[in-house]
Amino acid sequence: MARVNGxxxxxxxxVFWLYVAxxxxxxLWMFGMSIRPNEDILGSFSLVPQRVTFDNYATFFxxxxxxxxxxxxxxxxxxxxxxxxxxxxxxAYAFSRFRFAGDKHLFFWLLxxxxxxxxxxxxxxxxxxxxxxxxxxxxxxxxxxMLFNVPLAVWILEGFMSGIPREIDETAAIDGYSLPxxxxxxxxxxxxxxxxxxxxxxxxxxxxxxxxxxxxTSVNAKPIAATMTRTVSAAGVxxxxxxxxxxxxxxxxxxxxxxxxxxIAKGFALxxx
Amino acid sequence: xxxAGGQVAGEVVTGEAPAEEEASRAPLKRRDNRAWWLVLPxxxxxxxxxxxxxxxxxxxxxxxxxxxxxxxxxxLEWFQSISRDPExxxxxxxxxxxxxxxxxxxxPLGVALAVVMPRRGAWVxxxxxxxxxxxxxxxxxxxxxxxIFARGDIGLGGWTINNxxxxxxxxxxxxxxxxxxxxxMDVWHWTPLVALLAYAxxxxxxxxxxxxxxxxxxxxxxxxxxxxxxxxxxxxxIAILLRFMDSFMIYTEPFVVTGGGPGNATSFLSILLSxxxxxxxxxxxxxxxxxxxxxxVQVFCYVFFTVLTRSGR
Numbered sequence: 076m077a078r079v080n081g082x083x084x085x086x087x088x089x090v091f092w093l094y095v096a097x098x099x100x101x102x103l104w105m106f107g108m109s110i111r112p113n114e115d116i117l118g119s120f121s122l123v124p125q126r127v128t129f130d131n132y133a134t135f136f137x138x139x140x141x142x143x144x145x146x147x148x149x150x151x152x153x154x155x156x157x158x159x160x161x162x163x164x165x166x167a168y169a170f171s172r173f174r175f176a177g178d179k180h181l182f183f184w185l186l187x188x189x190x191x192x193x194x195x196x197x198x199x200x201x202x203x204x205x206x207x208x209x210x211x212x213x214x215x216x217x218x219x220x221m222l223f224n225v226p227l228a229v230w231i232l233e234g235f236m237s238g239i240p241r242e243i244d245e246t247a248a249i250d251g252y253s254l255p256x257x258x259x260x261x262x263x264x265x266x267x268x269x270x271x272x273x274x275x276x277x278x279x280x281x282x283x284x285x286x287x288x289x290x291x292t293s294v295n296a297k298p299i300a301a302t303m304t305r306t307v308s309a310a311g312v313x314x315x316x317x318x319x320x321x322x323x324x325x326x327x328x329x330x331x332x333x334x335x336x337x338x339i340a341k342g343f344a345l346x347x348x
Numbered sequence: 349x350x351x352a353g354g355q356v357a358g359e360v361v362t363g364e365a366p367a368e369e370e371a372s373r374a375p376l377k378r379r380d381n382r383a384w385w386l387v388l389p390x391x392x393x394x395x396x397x398x399x400x401x402x403x404x405x406x407x408x409x410x411x412x413x414x415x416x417x418x419x420x421x422x423x424l425e426w427f428q429s430i431s432r433d434p435e436x437x438x439x440x441x442x443x444x445x446x447x448x449x450x451x452x453x454x455x456p457l458g459v460a461l462a463v464v465m466p467r468r469g470a471w472v473x474x475x476x477x478x479x480x481x482x483x484x485x486x487x488x489x490x491x492x493x494x495x496i497f498a499r500g501d502i503g504l505g506g507w508t509i510n511n512x513x514x515x516x517x518x519x520x521x522x523x524x525x526x527x528x529x530x531x532x533m534d535v536w537h538w539t540p541l542v543a544l545l546a547y548a549x550x551x552x553x554x555x556x557x558x559x560x561x562x563x564x565x566x567x568x569x570x571x572x573x574x575x576x577x578x579x580x581x582x583x584x585x586i587a588i589l590l591r592f593m594d595s596f597m598i599y600t601e602p603f604v605v606t607g608g609g610p611g612n613a614t615s616f617l618s619i620l621l622s623x624x625x626x627x628x629x630x631x632x633x634x635x636x637x638x639x640x641x642x643x644x645v646q647v648f649c650y651v652f653f654t655v656l657t658r659s660g661r
Contacts, residue, residue, distance in 0.1 A: 087463070087464035088464070088466065090464045091461070091464040091465055091466065091475070094461060094464075095475070095478050095479065098478070098479070098481075098482065098536065098540075099478070100497075100504065100505075101493045101494065101496075101497040101504075101505070101536065102481070102493065104493075104496065104497050104503065104504045104505075105492070105493050105496055105497070108496055108502070116502055117501070117502065120501070120502070120507055122504070161389075162389045162390055162393050163390060165386040165387070165389065166386055166387040166389065166390040168386060169383040169384075169386035169387050170387070172377065172378070172383075173377060173378055173379070173380045173383035174377045174378070174379045174380075175379065175380060175381045175382075175383040175384055176381050176384075178383075181387065181391070183649075183650075184394075185390070185394065186649060187645075187646055187649045188394055188397075188398045190593045190597075190645055190648075190649045191398065191642060191645060192596075192597035192599075192617070192618055192621075192641055192642070192645060193597070193599070193618075194597065194599055194617075194618040194621045194622045194625070194638070194641075195402075195405065195621070195638040195639075195641060195642050196398075196401050196402075196405075196638075197621075197622055197625050197626060198404070198405060198408065198625050198631065198634055198635060198638065199400070199401035199402070199404035199405055199408075200401055202404065203400060203401060203404065218393075218396070218397060219397060221393050221394075221397050222394070222397040222398055225390055225393055225394060225397075226394070229390060241377075279483070279484055282484070282486060283484070283485065283486045283487050284486075284487070285486065285487055285488045285600050286599055286600060286618075286622070290626070299486075300486050300487075300488045300489070303488060303489075303492065314496065314502065317492055317496075318492070318496060320489075321485075321489045321492045321493060324485065324486050324489050325481070325484065325485050325489070328481070328484025328485065329477070329481060329484065331484075332477055332480055332481070332484055333473075333477060336473050336476045336477050336480075337473075337476075
């Protein structure tokens, strides 16, 4: 086999890894901050930590305000991913298989919700979630994040499902499968990767969002991102602890991304590549 | 906005001809209005998370609220005052300018990155994960990373600019430095999205195209210009519009780094809006602002949808 997919420029590899190195630099720097004592951070500038300490990590995992808000974020994010998927699956199937009254309008309308600036919803969310008893609950945040995740999930799933020939549905129908049985037994296993990608994207967008999550929580469901503002006190910013929290918030994303690494690009294109 | 909900029962399929014509375009999709039962959960969930809140915003936007029991109908007064407000207009211009710069930098850079990205071998997975990593970092942490990195005293980036390059750089005092910091942060954060999209697009180009180019002894540039770039049109449309939308509603990252300052230098629409809504609790103006903001997004969204459905599939 000759060169695959076009000629490779001779310096392509170098350029690419240089870019990745640049990309990693701010991340590594933050990691460096998290493992040095605060006196060293503010004292003299040094590229490599002079003294290495894991005190900040110890603080994070022993102070309940820190680790409980970390858990809060994981709980509502997972809940949101599952809820969004369950709601979106039948709808995506409907969009990929049937034409029905108003389908195109509905599809567009869903898209507009993915694109709506979260700031627009701040005002009513605070009041509505308080009045229905969802304020400061994990379920509340999970539902609020469905605002942008359900449309996204429908879009991604529809893209993947449309790639599966409709003959399969028809054959199953001839074989006597009812729609629900066909869907669960045959169709879902066929779109496993799409489900993985969808869960990943819902998890990701819920995990990175702060504005809405912060607005509709106070204590019990407070996200880790909101707790990070605690590091600013009268004595100044606790840079070490702030960096530690930052490093730890990257971990869940880095773990889940590994599982869907071959599909992320397609998912970002809403299943349309 | 809620057009779709109203049409469910009302619409009747009329006449044979248009139905047949549509059928020839999508020969395998069956027309079946019972499909509405399948989309019902989505409609309900989005109704709760989007429609009801939006109706509340409309309600606020035409009233002057003094207290929950004391409110006066003011008509379109808030809309007029918001659309004439110099601060809002300045923020709109600023946000548009920011979005334009983001697109000009991230799209070419992302495509370039996709072209040089490894396509086979053991390092592909590692490369993909490393490139995608910034996309998975909570937005406030992205802010934190750059807040630290760009500082002159404790950040590698800021320190290098000040002490190695000898340029006086301080994003908390100088408006231009603050703007550059936010822009570089966004490029760092979101170029990977463009790169991943373009990468997926490049991988979907059939091999014979490249073999043909090789036989013709086409240069690398010619191959890119005439084979790869045209084939990227679809994914780049998505990339451009996604990046436009998201940069147009940027909030968290600049809020953490600069808080909208110094002065108003990085006060984008979302930052100004949440300042009015949550900071000052001016419900009426904030609601009118929200609706105008939403309207602008809707217009762009419509363009997005039209272009996407025309070029895709």
